Amino acid sequence: xxxxxxxxxxxxxxxxxxxxxxxxxxxxxxxxxxxxxRGWVVHKDKxxxxxxxxxxxxxxxxxxxxxxxxxxRASRCP
Numbered sequence: 001x002x003x004x005x006x007x008x009x010x011x012x013x014x015x016x017x018x019x020x021x022x023x024x025x026x027x028x029x030x031x032x033x034x035x036x037x038r039g040w041v042v043h044k045d046k047x048x049x050x051x052x053x054x055x056x057x058x059x060x061x062x063x064x065x066x067x068x069x070x071x072x073r074a075s076r077c078p
Contacts, residue, residue: 017061024066031068032077038064 001009012018028034040056057065071077 015061021061024061028066028068030077033069033071034066035069036064036066 024034038057040054040058042051043053044051057063069077
């Protein structure tokens with residue numbers, strides 16, 4: 001590995017959120033072109049209005065959630 005690539009690798013591995021980023025990459029299953037989602041969702045009980053679940057990509061690495069594109073053709077995801 002050349003020194004520039006190694007330096008980048010070490011820099012990225014030392015960033016806050018690296019473990020979560022690595023988890024996202026693993027969950028994509030090796031997808032070469034993952035979808036990058038941004039935003040938030042709130043699930044509320046229709047009767048009581050109570051918040052049941054809240055999620056935002058704000059705290060994800062880069063403010064994005066990476067998910068597999070779902071295209072399994074070898075021409076897209078080698």
